[in-house]
Amino acid sequence: MAALPPADQHQLSRKxxxxxxxxxxxxxxxxxxxxxxKALRLHGTIARKLGISIVSGRLKPGALLxxxxxxxxxxxxxxxxYREAVRILAAKGLVDARPxxxxxxxxxxxxxxxxxDVLDWMFESEPDLKLLTSLFELRNVVESAAAGMxxxxxxxxxxxxxxxxxxxxxxxxxxxEAGQQADLDFHTALLDATNNPFxxxxxxxxxxxxxxxxxxxxxxxxxxxxxIPDHERVFDAIAARQAAKAQRAMSELIELARLDTPVxxxxxxxxxx
Amino acid sequence: MAALPPADQHQLSRKxxxxxxxxxxxxxxxxxxxxxxKALRLHGTIARKLGISIVSGRLKPGALLxxxxxxxxxxxxxxxxYREAVRILAAKGLVDARPxxxxxxxxxxxxxxxxxDVLDWMFESEPDLKLLTSLFELRNVVESAAAGMxxxxxxxxxxxxxxxxxxxxxxxxxxxEAGQQADLDFHTALLDATNNPFxxxxxxxxxxxxxxxxxxxxxxxxxxxxxIPDHERVFDAIAARQAAKAQRAMSELIELARLDTPVxxxxxxxxxx
DNA sequence: ATGGCAATTTGTCTGAGTAAATACCGGAAC
DNA sequence: GTTCCGGTATTTACTCAGACAAATTGCCAT
Numbered sequence: 164m165a166a167l168p169p170a171d172q173h174q175l176s177r178k179x180x181x182x183x184x185x186x187x188x189x190x191x192x193x194x195x196x197x198x199x200x201k202a203l204r205l206h207g208t209i210a211r212k213l214g215i216s217i218v219s220g221r222l223k224p225g226a227l228l229x230x231x232x233x234x235x236x237x238x239x240x241x242x243x244x245y246r247e248a249v250r251i252l253a254a255k256g257l258v259d260a261r262p263x264x265x266x267x268x269x270x271x272x273x274x275x276x277x278x279x280d281v282l283d284w285m286f287e288s289e290p291d292l293k294l295l296t297s298l299f300e301l302r303n304v305v306e307s308a309a310a311g312m313x314x315x316x317x318x319x320x321x322x323x324x325x326x327x328x329x330x331x332x333x334x335x336x337x338x339x340e341a342g343q344q345a346d347l348d349f350h351t352a353l354l355d356a357t358n359n360p361f362x363x364x365x366x367x368x369x370x371x372x373x374x375x376x377x378x379x380x381x382x383x384x385x386x387x388x389x390x391i392p393d394h395e396r397v398f399d400a401i402a403a404r405q406a407a408k409a410q411r412a413m414s415e416l417i418e419l420a421r422l423d424t425p426v427x428x429x430x431x432x433x434x435x436x
Numbered sequence: 437m438a439a440l441p442p443a444d445q446h447q448l449s450r451k452x453x454x455x456x457x458x459x460x461x462x463x464x465x466x467x468x469x470x471x472x473x474k475a476l477r478l479h480g481t482i483a484r485k486l487g488i489s490i491v492s493g494r495l496k497p498g499a500l501l502x503x504x505x506x507x508x509x510x511x512x513x514x515x516x517x518y519r520e521a522v523r524i525l526a527a528k529g530l531v532d533a534r535p536x537x538x539x540x541x542x543x544x545x546x547x548x549x550x551x552x553d554v555l556d557w558m559f560e561s562e563p564d565l566k567l568l569t570s571l572f573e574l575r576n577v578v579e580s581a582a583a584g585m586x587x588x589x590x591x592x593x594x595x596x597x598x599x600x601x602x603x604x605x606x607x608x609x610x611x612x613e614a615g616q617q618a619d620l621d622f623h624t625a626l627l628d629a630t631n632n633p634f635x636x637x638x639x640x641x642x643x644x645x646x647x648x649x650x651x652x653x654x655x656x657x658x659x660x661x662x663x664i665p666d667h668e669r670v671f672d673a674i675a676a677r678q679a680a681k682a683q684r685a686m687s688e689l690i691e692l693a694r695l696d697t698p699v700x701x702x703x704x705x706x707x708x709x
Numbered sequence: 710a711t712g713g714c715a716a717t718t719t720g721t722c723t724g725a726g727t728a729a730a731t732a733c734c735g736g737a738a739c
Numbered sequence: 740g741t742t743c744c745g746g747t748a749t750t751t752a753c754t755c756a757g758a759c760a761a762a763t764t765g766c767c768a769t
Contacts, residue, residue: 202762230752243516244721247720256552260753264729266751278551279529297632300585305578308577360545361549362573364548364550365638478754479753504719505718516754517754536764538719713766713769714765714767716765720761723756728754729751732747734745738742
């Protein structure tokens with residue numbers, strides 16, 4: 164009777180051991196690119212697991228999680244790490260825990276969608292096209308403006324860092340990890356030049372998230388287009404302190420990046436049949 | 437000896453009681469506007485306390501917190517809520533906890549500056565002018581773009597909601613709580629019209645934070661300028677589906693709001709004389 | 710240099726007890 | 740009879756306490 168929690172069937176086995184095995188993600192092989200790789204503990208693992216269930220829609224807003232005792236023993240962990248996981252989710256606005264009522268999944272409008280972890284979780288389960296489009300839309304607005312600001316405020320040091328990053332991209336190409344890092348360095352240096360910590364904070368998370376999809380992109384098919392010239396145009400405008408031109412160039416760069424991003428294979432979540 | 441943590445001298449008294457008294461913020465009188473008023477527990481109280489210390493600069497990036505046992509008994513609480521507080525801070529990127537090394541305050545570039553709680557904490561301790569300017573800069577970029585998008589995508593329902601909010605502003609004026617709420621409703625409806633969840637998530641938090649400073653503004657001096665006409669201009673442009681005009685109008689609105697925002701009393705250190 | 714060992718710190722477990730918030734129920738007032 | 744009020748019961752998250760495990764650093768001996 165009663166609340167009928169969404170009840171992740173999961174639960175693994177009951178034995179006192181199995182928790183560790185699901186723990187540290189794709190440990191052995193694949194990963195190694197994500198800077199966010201710091202060997203999650205139990206609480207982090209659980210938060211991630213629940214977080215993905217929530218942002219992917221498997222657990223719906225308004226629904227109640229099982230109570231602490233039930234939920235934690237379903238996951239075969241003690242209450243301590245489970246509670247800490249809930250704290251993490253609550254800190255990101257995904258759930259709301261209160262005595263007597265339980266832990267409820269909040270409305271999407273409450274979520275901190277720009278939190279790096281939340282973004283990461285969204286892209287974990289093949290985000291639909293609509294969401295990706297929305298994210299690129301934001302990125303276009305913010306980072307174009309950032310380019311304009313950078314053109315006005317950049318120092319010689321900023322310029323030098325961007326030049327170095329561009330050279331790195333040229334040398335390694337975007338299909339290598341080093342090349343991707345150089346690309347990220349370029350954007351970081353640009354953001355740095357805006358001298359606005361909010362822009363930096365915002366774009367950091369967004370770019371990291373998009374980068375993970377870029378990895379998929381590189382795996383599935385080669386880049387249709389060489390990104391270097393677009394970056395060079397942005398650089399030139401910033402070097403020349405031409406704000407409007409820098410803004411336009413960045414906008415084009417991002418639009419092209421969006422077009423090169425693969426459409427999600429699974430737009431929604433239900434059809435499957 | 438050894439690491440010499442920054443060691444909040446604080447500690448309150450040692451007795452087993454004092455924790456509750458510092459708990460629920462300015463409970464009695466002043467507050468009552470903030471929707472985020474849900475009676476913090478111990479972990480939330482501690483997270484807030486530490487969070488403010490961090491974002492205000494009293495605890496500096498790179499510094500180590502005391503270890504769990506010492507820190508928790510300094511605060512006169514058990515390890516459980518202290519650990520949960522650290523989890524909250526870690527979820528927002530403010531600290532990084534790892535075995536054997538301790539809990540370290542991360543570099544500012546790692547912080548989720550746009551997290552509503554973090555913003556709230558920043559404005560708790562008289563943010564300096566530079567920060568406020570940066571935040572308005574971001575808001576201008578984002579919300580102007582949002583206005584442009586809204587002009588293209590708004591439905592009749594969106595328009596109706598915005599109209600109602602504007603009427604509410606006119607009736608109650610911005611010096612009342614109802615008027616402030618109507619103002620917020622206007623922006624919320626506009627954001628809703630963009631149909632972009634990221635814009636909504638981002639601006640929600642930012643506006644809420646700025647609103648708290650607006651309260652101060654209203655207390656210290658009357659509005660220098662009537663905000664209604666500015667809002668009307670935005671509304672008209674959106675109603676007419678004129679994106680560029682809506683964007684410009686919103687940009688002006690925000691710029692004027694910025695000018696009406698009081699300069700922090702304590703920008704850095706200098707006297708008022 | 711390299712390997713293992715020890716120390717420190719966070720992480721996890723257990724079980725008990727507290728506090729908050731809802732739902733329920735009985736009684737009083739209308 | 741109905742409605743409203745206040746207390747009580749129950750459910751749930753929250754806090755406490757203390758022990759043990761795991762991880763990582765740095766030292767030390769080889």
